[in-house]
Amino acid sequence: MIDETYMVLKRAREFPKDSWTLKRALDDGAYDNLKKAVTEISQADLIELVKNAGLRGKGGAGFPTGMKWSFVPKDVFPKYVVINHDEGEPGTFKDREIAERDPHQMIEGIAIAAYAVGANKAFIYCRGEFALGSRRMDRAIKEAYEKGFLGKGIFGSKFDLDIVLHRGAGAYICGEESALLDSLEGFRGQPRLKPPFPAIKGLYGQPTVVNNTETVSTLPHIVANGVDWFKGFGTEKSPGTKVFSVSGHVERPGNYEVAYGTTLDQLLDLAGGMKDGKTLKAIIPGGASAPLLTHADYALDFDSLKEAGTMLGSGAVVYMDETTCMVRNALVTTEFFAHESCGKCTPCREGTSWAVKVLRRVESGEGRQEDMDLLLDIANGMDGRSFCPLGDAASWALRSNVKLFREEFEAHVREGRCTFDGEHKELVGARSGIDTGISQQGDEGLGGEDRLS
Amino acid sequence: MSVLTDEMRSVAEQIVAKYPNRRSAALPLLFLVQSVEGHVTDSGMRDVADILGLTPAEVLATGSFYTMLKKKPQGEYLISVCRNISCTHLGAHKVFDAAREKLGIEPGGTTPDGRFSLEAAECLATCDGAPSMQINYEDFYKVTPSEVVEIIDSLAAGKDVKSVAGETVRPAKDIAFETATAGLDLPHETADTRERLVGGESPPSDMAPGHRPVVPGIDAPPAEGGGS
Numbered sequence: 001m002i003d004e005t006y007m008v009l010k011r012a013r014e015f016p017k018d019s020w021t022l023k024r025a026l027d028d029g030a031y032d033n034l035k036k037a038v039t040e041i042s043q044a045d046l047i048e049l050v051k052n053a054g055l056r057g058k059g060g061a062g063f064p065t066g067m068k069w070s071f072v073p074k075d076v077f078p079k080y081v082v083i084n085h086d087e088g089e090p091g092t093f094k095d096r097e098i099a100e101r102d103p104h105q106m107i108e109g110i111a112i113a114a115y116a117v118g119a120n121k122a123f124i125y126c127r128g129e130f131a132l133g134s135r136r137m138d139r140a141i142k143e144a145y146e147k148g149f150l151g152k153g154i155f156g157s158k159f160d161l162d163i164v165l166h167r168g169a170g171a172y173i174c175g176e177e178s179a180l181l182d183s184l185e186g187f188r189g190q191p192r193l194k195p196p197f198p199a200i201k202g203l204y205g206q207p208t209v210v211n212n213t214e215t216v217s218t219l220p221h222i223v224a225n226g227v228d229w230f231k232g233f234g235t236e237k238s239p240g241t242k243v244f245s246v247s248g249h250v251e252r253p254g255n256y257e258v259a260y261g262t263t264l265d266q267l268l269d270l271a272g273g274m275k276d277g278k279t280l281k282a283i284i285p286g287g288a289s290a291p292l293l294t295h296a297d298y299a300l301d302f303d304s305l306k307e308a309g310t311m312l313g314s315g316a317v318v319y320m321d322e323t324t325c326m327v328r329n330a331l332v333t334t335e336f337f338a339h340e341s342c343g344k345c346t347p348c349r350e351g352t353s354w355a356v357k358v359l360r361r362v363e364s365g366e367g368r369q370e371d372m373d374l375l376l377d378i379a380n381g382m383d384g385r386s387f388c389p390l391g392d393a394a395s396w397a398l399r400s401n402v403k404l405f406r407e408e409f410e411a412h413v414r415e416g417r418c419t420f421d422g423e424h425k426e427l428v429g430a431r432s433g434i435d436t437g438i439s440q441q442g443d444e445g446l447g448g449e450d451r452l453s
Numbered sequence: 454m455s456v457l458t459d460e461m462r463s464v465a466e467q468i469v470a471k472y473p474n475r476r477s478a479a480l481p482l483l484f485l486v487q488s489v490e491g492h493v494t495d496s497g498m499r500d501v502a503d504i505l506g507l508t509p510a511e512v513l514a515t516g517s518f519y520t521m522l523k524k525k526p527q528g529e530y531l532i533s534v535c536r537n538i539s540c541t542h543l544g545a546h547k548v549f550d551a552a553r554e555k556l557g558i559e560p561g562g563t564t565p566d567g568r569f570s571l572e573a574a575e576c577l578a579t580c581d582g583a584p585s586m587q588i589n590y591e592d593f594y595k596v597t598p599s600e601v602v603e604i605i606d607s608l609a610a611g612k613d614v615k616s617v618a619g620e621t622v623r624p625a626k627d628i629a630f631e632t633a634t635a636g637l638d639l640p641h642e643t644a645d646t647r648e649r650l651v652g653g654e655s656p657p658s659d660m661a662p663g664h665r666p667v668v669p670g671i672d673a674p675p676a677e678g679g680g681s
Contacts, residue, residue: 078473090537090576100618121473126635128521129533129577131590131628132618134635141636164471165636169480170520172575186479186505188518204474247539247580254581288538288576318580324542332541336575342518 001269002262005233007241008217009257012101020136022143025104031149033220034108038115038157041223046116053222053230054239058094059084059175059212060287060314062238062302071199072117072207079207081114081122082198083216084180088127088172089287090336091316094243095213097255099126099133102217103140109216111150111161112223117209120160125180128168138165172340176388177210179342190344191388214243234260238301242315246271249278249321261304264296268319278321282404286313288333289393291400310400325420326408330401331359337394348391351382355398362409365417372409375402456489457500465504467637475505483516484633488626492523521632528563529624530608532556532601533574533587540576545584549573551598552586555605568609582617589628591616 004013011019011028018024025031037046051066072079083106087095099106114122126134141163144150152160166184173179174189181203183189202208218240222230231239238260244267247253251272258267264283274280283293285300291310296319298308305312320329338352355378361367379395379402386392402409411419457465465485469478482504486497493516495509501516502509516522534540534549553559556569563570579585582594588604594617607614614622 087578088576091539091580092576093578093580096578127578128519128632129574129587129590131631132592132616132620134632135620138636142638166471166477167481167484167632167635168519169484169522171518183480184477185474186476186515188515245580247583248542253539253583284538316580318539318542320542328541329538332536332538336537339575 002258002266004257004270005241005259006257007221007233008098008105008214008243009101009255011105012097016101019101020103020140022104022140022147025102030104030220031108031144031147033223034111034115034149035155037112037223038155038159043116043118046112046223049227050116050219050222052227054237055215055218055222055230056238056240056302057212058214058218058242058315060089060289062312065211065215068199068211069113069117069209071197072209073200074118076207078121079117079119080203080209081110081117081119082177082181082184082203082208082210083110083122083124083213084175084177084210085124085126085130085133085213086168086175086180087130087213087314088175088340089289089314089316090333091245091247091284091287091318092314093245093247094255094315096127096130096133098213098217098243099130100136103133103137104144105220106137106213106217107140107144107149107163109219110163111154112219113209113211113216114161115159117207119209120162122161122163123184123203124163124165125174125184126165126167128170134165134167141165171342172336173342173388173390176390179388180210181208188342190342191390193387235299235301235303237303238312242300242312244300245314245316246319247316248284248318249275249324250319251275258300260301261299264293264298264300264317267300267317268296271319274319274321278323280319281322281324282320282326282329284316284318284320286311287316288336288397289313289389291396292404294404323420325363325418326401326405327359327363327412327418328420330398331356331363333397333401334359334394337390337397341390341394345386345388345391347382347385348394351378351391352394354378355394362412363418365412365415367409367413369410369413371413372402372406454496455500456486456494456497457504461485461489462500462504464634464637468633469504471636476507479505479507479512479515480519480522481633481635483512483522484629487522488630488633491626492525492527526563526567527625528570529568529626530588530622531570531572531625532605533572533577533590535575535577535579535583535585535587536573537576537580539580539583540585543583547598548584548586548596548601551601552605555602569605588614588616588622589625591618591620591622593617 006013015024047066047069055065056062110122150161168174171189174183176191178192179189198208198210234240241257241259243255243257245255256270285293290313302312334355338356341348341352343349358371362371379399382391383395465482468481469475482501483493486493490497498512499509502512556564558571560573579592584596586593586596
């Protein structure tokens with residue numbers, strides 16, 4: 001079995017009892033690399049360093065971080081750094097752990113990113129449901145101010161930085177960077193048309209870098225150890241390590257940090273193999289948005305998974321065993337997208353909720369033989385036709401479930417029942433709002449008596 | 454009728470001061486209303502509109518989008534059972550049924566005594582603890598049906614209930630206040646220090662988002678001597 005390669009999770013795993021405290025973080029060298037960056041490295045050199053290291057964003061898209069920074073215009077002020085800590089991709093729980101267990105590493109990374117692009121204000125958009133993580137970040141930010149790691153003249157340099165902790169209020173779509181910015185501006189979290197990209201016009205119309213929690217938490221390690229060291233891990237085009245969130249039917253679900261290029265088989269070994277020795281049936285390799293795989297013989301890096309017709313995404317790996325009903329899997333996934341569709345674009349708004357209706361019919365044994373083609377048709381109608389990738393993701397997940405497991409869908413129709421246990425219907429149908437057909441984010445529960453008059 | 458007292462309004466002003474733009478405080482101020490009223494009420498939204506210089510309709514437009522901002526009265530304890538992929542495949546429905554049976558309410562419902570609300574939640578990012586749930590946003594991992602019943606009994610009896618991380622479950626209004634005031638008490642004055650690093654002039658503090666037309670009186674102060 002391979003070993004994990006700790007970088008972002010190093011402090012968390014070495015000191016599980018107090019990794020989030022200031023004392024432990026300082027004893028372990030926290031903020032040394034921020035000091036090194038602001039006192040020894042110029043802003044331009046820092047951007048070059050991260051560019052040369054080949055660091056790619058760890059929120060899902062895998063865009064090169066240094067390149068993203070270099071798009072920010074030098075002569076427009078103010079600029080902002082916004083941390084996307086709105087983790088919500090089903091199966092993903094890495095950012096939550098990184099912030100809960102090592103908030104000081106995250107703050108150090110945010111400060112390094114802000115220094116690089118010349119921003120004096122950074123926002124952490126923390127998912128509303130993350131109560132513990134918010135508490136720990138809140139405390140860590142205050143401690144960092146007290147120690148002079150934030151505020152004015154950091155480490156005697158000319159660099160000032162304020163970090164504002166902002167809580168979301170429950171909306172998956174706010175993990176999409178332009179929707180996140182709208183939400184942070186006090187609007188409904190709906191995606192913007194791009195271009196312009198946030199690096200040019202972002203928060204309040206100013207140049208804005210939006211980086212993921214895991215991405216910024218990697219920065220202190222690059223500053224500390226340099227390009228060659230960093231490129232010593234992973235593959236040529238996906239250098240470094242990645243925290244994979246492993247869940248589903250495995251013996252030891254959890255976050256595992258390994259070098260890019262590790263295979264799905266090796267990751268499964270780390271997680272103790274399939275639960276109760278059952279047989280692997282399907283894998284979601286990169287969050288609910290990623291098309292399924294049916295065996296574990298793939299390397300976990302951006303290019304290998306793209307070649308396999310799926311994606312690395314946020315690094316959420318869900319292993320499913322032989323007892324899994326794939327119609328149910330498609331239904332749960334599509335209900336999620338239907339609920340979280342912001343309602344802005346028609347193909348996504350209508351496509352997801354109609355697909356739910358058809359999937360409900362098939363799962364409850366009332367489906368028709370032509371429903372499988374109908375589902376594929378709905379998927380095609382959503383793919384690539386909306387502002388943001390939510391509709392695309394819904395179509396990819398739906399399409400791969402139907403295409404890879406068509407026989408299972410047909411059996412549901414033929415036998416007029418769920419061919420697995422079928423006892424889950426109450427929960428699957430329990431999402432309030434979906435039955436009405438107006439399932440989109442925010443449309444639920446606003447009765448007449450609550451309306452402003 | 455105002456729901457935010459003078460004291461709460463001063464907290465609201467501290468929250469507003471975190472941001473370069475007043476409207477950015479919309480979500481925390483709606484949480485502040487929820488911490489007083491238990492949910493986001495009409496009069497509370499009017500207060501938020503008043504504080505932020507928005508119309509009540511704009512506040513409703515924002516507030517109605519988010520699932521944590523509740524539009525009808527809620528219980529003291531909100532039980533959110535995750536229904537997403539990993540949890541469903543590992544038996545979330547059994548947890549959900551146990552809670553539903555124990556409380557005698559459907560998802561989205563609240564017990565008549567106002568103690569408990571129940572909801573089916575989307576992925577809570579606790580898939581390693583599937584099937585998982587939150588109570589007032591504190592996490593519970595690998596929950597069994599009998600544990601749900603025990604936890605509800607303990608809360609109903611006023612006993613101390615701790616999450617998987619050892620955090621005590623607190624009443625919904627307390628948590629709404631904590632959410633509203635996250636990150637307060639920090640210095641937030643850098644507008645004048647920017648030029649020390651890179652130069653350049655200060656932006657208007659209430660500038661409109663760049664991608665929208667400026668609406669006088671809403672996005673920015675009315676232009677002087679402008680319209681005719």
